[in-house]
Amino acid sequence: xxxxxxxxxxxxxxxxxxxxxxxxxxxxxxxxxxxxxxxxxxxxxxxxxxxxxxxxxxxxxxxxxxxxxxxxxxxxxxxxxxxxxxxxxxxxxxxxxxxxxxxxxxxxxxxxxxxxxxxxxxxxxxxxxxxxxxxxxxxxxxxxxxxxxxxxxxxxxxxxxxxxxxxxxxxxxxxxxxxxxxxxxxxxxxxxxxxxxxxxxxxxxxxxxxxxxxxxxxxxxxxxxxxxxxxxxxxxxxxxxxxxxxxxxxxxxxxxxxxxxxxxxxxxxxxxxxxxxxxxxxxxxxxxxxxxxxxxxxxxxxxxxxxxxxxxxxxxxxxxxxxxxxxxxxxxxxxxxxxxxxxxxxxxxxxxxxxxxxxxxxxxxxxxxxxxxxxxxxxxxxxxxxxxxxxxxxxxxxxxxxxxxxxxxxxxxxxxxxxxxxxxxxxxxxxxxxxxxxxxxxxxxxxxxxxxxxxxxx
Amino acid sequence: xxxxxxxxxxxxxxxxxxxxxxxxxxxxxxxxxxxxxxxxxxxxxxxxxxxxxxxxxxxxxxxxxxxxxxxxxxxxxxxxxxxxxxxxxxxxxxxxxxxxxxxxxxxxxxxxxxxxxxxxxxxxxxxxxxxxxxxxxxxxxxxxxxxxxxxxxxxxxxxxxxxxxxxxxxxxxxxxxxxxxxxxxxxxxxxxxxxxxxxxxxxxxxxxxxxxxxxxxxxxxxxxxxxxxxxxxxxxxxxxxxxxxxxxxxxxxxxxxxxxxx
Numbered sequence: 001x002x003x004x005x006x007x008x009x010x011x012x013x014x015x016x017x018x019x020x021x022x023x024x025x026x027x028x029x030x031x032x033x034x035x036x037x038x039x040x041x042x043x044x045x046x047x048x049x050x051x052x053x054x055x056x057x058x059x060x061x062x063x064x065x066x067x068x069x070x071x072x073x074x075x076x077x078x079x080x081x082x083x084x085x086x087x088x089x090x091x092x093x094x095x096x097x098x099x100x101x102x103x104x105x106x107x108x109x110x111x112x113x114x115x116x117x118x119x120x121x122x123x124x125x126x127x128x129x130x131x132x133x134x135x136x137x138x139x140x141x142x143x144x145x146x147x148x149x150x151x152x153x154x155x156x157x158x159x160x161x162x163x164x165x166x167x168x169x170x171x172x173x174x175x176x177x178x179x180x181x182x183x184x185x186x187x188x189x190x191x192x193x194x195x196x197x198x199x200x201x202x203x204x205x206x207x208x209x210x211x212x213x214x215x216x217x218x219x220x221x222x223x224x225x226x227x228x229x230x231x232x233x234x235x236x237x238x239x240x241x242x243x244x245x246x247x248x249x250x251x252x253x254x255x256x257x258x259x260x261x262x263x264x265x266x267x268x269x270x271x272x273x274x275x276x277x278x279x280x281x282x283x284x285x286x287x288x289x290x291x292x293x294x295x296x297x298x299x300x301x302x303x304x305x306x307x308x309x310x311x312x313x314x315x316x317x318x319x320x321x322x323x324x325x326x327x328x329x330x331x332x333x334x335x336x337x338x339x340x341x342x343x344x345x346x347x348x349x350x351x352x353x354x355x356x357x358x359x360x361x362x363x364x365x366x367x368x369x370x371x372x373x374x375x376x377x378x379x380x381x382x383x384x385x386x387x388x389x390x391x392x393x394x395x396x397x398x399x400x401x402x403x404x405x406x407x408x409x410x411x412x413x414x415x416x417x418x419x420x421x422x423x424x425x426x427x428x429x430x431x432x433x434x435x436x437x438x439x440x441x442x443x444x445x446x447x448x449x450x451x452x453x454x455x456x457x458x
Numbered sequence: 459x460x461x462x463x464x465x466x467x468x469x470x471x472x473x474x475x476x477x478x479x480x481x482x483x484x485x486x487x488x489x490x491x492x493x494x495x496x497x498x499x500x501x502x503x504x505x506x507x508x509x510x511x512x513x514x515x516x517x518x519x520x521x522x523x524x525x526x527x528x529x530x531x532x533x534x535x536x537x538x539x540x541x542x543x544x545x546x547x548x549x550x551x552x553x554x555x556x557x558x559x560x561x562x563x564x565x566x567x568x569x570x571x572x573x574x575x576x577x578x579x580x581x582x583x584x585x586x587x588x589x590x591x592x593x594x595x596x597x598x599x600x601x602x603x604x605x606x607x608x609x610x611x612x613x614x615x616x617x618x619x620x621x622x623x624x625x626x627x628x629x630x631x632x633x634x635x636x637x638x639x640x641x642x643x644x645x646x647x648x649x650x651x652x653x654x655x656x657x658x659x660x661x662x663x664x665x666x667x668x669x670x671x672x673x674x675x676x677x678x679x680x681x682x683x684x685x686x687x688x689x690x691x692x693x694x695x696x697x698x699x700x701x702x703x704x705x706x707x708x709x710x711x712x713x714x715x716x717x718x719x720x
Contacts, residue, residue, distance in 0.1 A: 250584060253576065257574060261572070
């Protein structure tokens with residue numbers, strides 16, 4: 001892929017290569033800072049200083065944010081790069097999680113003891129495979145599922161595509177819900193799901209006593225998870241950026257802009273679309289494994305509801321479709337609000353007004369996120385950190401500057417169609433349907449009632 | 459193979475009656491009895507036409523005559539109901555659009571369809587999407603920017619922020635970067651001021667001198683006939699008239715029907 005990116009002739013080649021180094025360095029600094037903040041800085045500070053930081057930004061929340069960033073970066077490939085609206089992205093998260101359940105957990109059904117570079121005790125029954133290997137396996141499985149989901153949707157566009165992907169997302173969840181008895185075979189333990197899932201091991205670092213040997217959901221384990229998840233996010237960012245600059249990335253952008261024109265340029269639409277699904281799904285699978293192993297330590301169907309698909313889509317849309325950094329920040333912001341931010345805001349309001357919002361505010365998460373999206377669409381449609389292309393047309397510069405050069409005074413009549421029919425509208429449409437979905441998610445997701453109702457049905 | 463095509467081309471020439479088309483030039487594209495339909499609606503019926511190497515051939519006719527349908531069939535976006543598209547001696551109907559580009563047929567589509575949110579430079583890169591000969595691409599790029607100096611001025615501008623004329627130039631330039639042997643131009647004059655139409659058409663003539671054969675679809679019949687060697691006139695999906703462009707310009711029936719009494 002890298003070989004195919006014959007860079008466009010550019011006068012600022014030197015600057016660019018410097019720019020290429022800038023982000024990895026900056027990123028490593030940020031992750032290391034976060035790590036040392038929780039590893040040594042905060043514990044050494046007096047409580048009045050460290051307590052508010054830990055209350056607003058607990059380590060577990062940081063890890064959750066990093067995990068969601070993997071998901072958002074994956075969906076960004078499908079929605080942001082290739083312009084294919086996917087409302088069933090949770091399917092890949094689920095399959096990734098269940099892959100972890102199958103390959104790195106205590107047995108729930110079959111007793112097949114197999115250990116492969118696993119950090120857990122070798123006497124433990126069940127299949128226990130190393131976290132990193134499972135990440136790769138889950139990525140590949142999800143990529144295959146991506147192809148399976150992608151293939152029938154190739155001829156669909158816009159709303160129809162969204163509906164089909166939504167259907168697939170629900171099908172996968174229902175599949176796992178009913179997986180306790182598939183023609184008598186217990187594939188994934190149905191509603192209770194699989195738990196516990198092995199934590200990430202630290203190998204030589206653990207053996208040397210530097211890090212805990214197992215990154216469990218403990219104070220010490222959570223701190224070290226920042227490094228592991230940070231590395232995964234870093235890889236996703238790197239891959240996202242590299243692909244976009246390459247031939248495939250250009251094909252995706254062309255596809256997003258104008259399918260017919262892309263085809264006329266020789267872009268093989270079928271292959272390029274399927275690759276978008278596959279790459280996005282690969283990221284989603286890794287996110288699923290990371291979630292199952294490092295965040296929840298369990299998988300069950302109730303965790304993979306439609307609301308999660310919407311949440312990831314919101315991250316992409318709010319952050320800025322197509323912009324890797326925007327999407328990453330969108331993921332951090334929303335997953336923080338979702339996991340801890342709303343609760344803390346509730347606590348603060350309670351302290352001032354004497355209300356009891358600490359418990360209730362987080363339950364209205366989808367209402368609040370939906371509202372946030374509506375506001376964004378009204379005031380900053382292109383997202384927090386927009387992709388430069390989107391920005392250019394969403395905030396159309398008045399052409400007076402160019403016209404003042406006297407270059408185009410003869411052809412003013414042809415202007416309006418170019419601007420009005422621009423594909424900026426297509427992105428706005430994706431954002432708008434995301435807003436609508438968030439609204440419906442709010443109706444169902446404000447309480448836990450929807451989960452309970454579904455259990456009744458099945 | 460090409461000799462065979464030439465034979466059959468000459469057969470069809472004979473069948474269609476006398477025409478004083480320059481002999482000895484190879485046939486690059488031939489449509490044989492082509493019919494295309496959208497569902498039950500026939501858009502093109504029994505159209506036969508030939509394009510010779512190095513010519514500018516124009517396909518004119520009023521709105522809905524089937525001109526764009528014909529072009530889309532040639533470029534593989536539509537499949538013919540019956541009949542064949544023969545390019546350089548081999549049948550290409552049924553080959554998908556993105557493969558046709560690799561054969562050397564590039565299209566500047568109706569309504570330009572440039573990639574609005576990409577820069578001019580990125581648009582040109584996409585024009586060369588199927589090619590891997592980096593050195594030749596750079597050379598072609600330079601050549602295209604010579605043809606359209608305006609594009610060089612705007613090379614890093616977002617294409618959607620350019621004027622209609624510039625966008626049309628970009629659409630043609632982008633098609634040229636596919637290194638076509640046959641360039642299909644669909645209504646390049648649409649929505650442009652007369653002065654710009656002249657610029658575009660002058661450029662088309664220059665492109666021909668560089669060895670690219672051009673099939674030009676136009677509603678602006680006058681401008682098209684002025685630069686074309688040979689013309690086909692479509693009416694309601696059927697071939698109405700054909701002949702040397704200069705002769706059609708003098709033909710009163712054509713003038714009355716398509717040139718608005720010019």
